[in-house]
Amino acid sequence: xxxxxxxxxxxxxxxxxxxxxxxxxxxxxxxxxxxxxxxxxxxxxxxxxxxxxxxxxxxxxxxxxxxxxxxxxxxxxxxxxxxxxxxxxxxxxxxxxxxxxxxxxxxxxxxxxxxxxxxxxxxxxxxxxxxxxxxxxxxxxxxxxxxxxxxxxxxx
Numbered sequence: 001x002x003x004x005x006x007x008x009x010x011x012x013x014x015x016x017x018x019x020x021x022x023x024x025x026x027x028x029x030x031x032x033x034x035x036x037x038x039x040x041x042x043x044x045x046x047x048x049x050x051x052x053x054x055x056x057x058x059x060x061x062x063x064x065x066x067x068x069x070x071x072x073x074x075x076x077x078x079x080x081x082x083x084x085x086x087x088x089x090x091x092x093x094x095x096x097x098x099x100x101x102x103x104x105x106x107x108x109x110x111x112x113x114x115x116x117x118x119x120x121x122x123x124x125x126x127x128x129x130x131x132x133x134x135x136x137x138x139x140x141x142x143x144x145x146x147x148x149x150x151x152x153x154x155x156x
């Protein structure tokens with residue numbers, strides 16, 4: 001991977017991407033989307049490996065996404081020894097199946113809700129009635145950043 005460059009506007013550097021291949025995760029003993037239990041008993045899902053330098057594989061760290069949405073690296077680096085010896089464990093297949101079933105059920109519920117909404121809108125259209133505002137999906141608006149000069153003018 002090429003070195004990360006600064007943005008043209010002088011902004012922050014972009015964080016390096018996660019490496020998700022089996023060859024990157026194999027030295028740690030995990031696979032992509034494995035559910036991991038840390039030595040403290042907290043569970044997270046493997047989202048990939050980040051390297052300080054892509055050429056130096058020994059600088060890799062496994063990153064996980066915890067249930068609250070936070071993403072963080074696991075403590076030991078690749079050279080620190082086997083992850084299982086340090087207390088990091090892959091959860092059972094039952095936990096993985098349970099997670100997959102929950103994701104499938106959530107997707108099915110979302111699809112059912114969308115189909116119900118569409119059928120309600122179509123019923124109003126076929127009857128020649130106006131569609132109620134609460135049935136019309138809200139569009140996502142982009143936030144407009146104000147320039148510093150505009151903020152100073154308003155303060156005066």
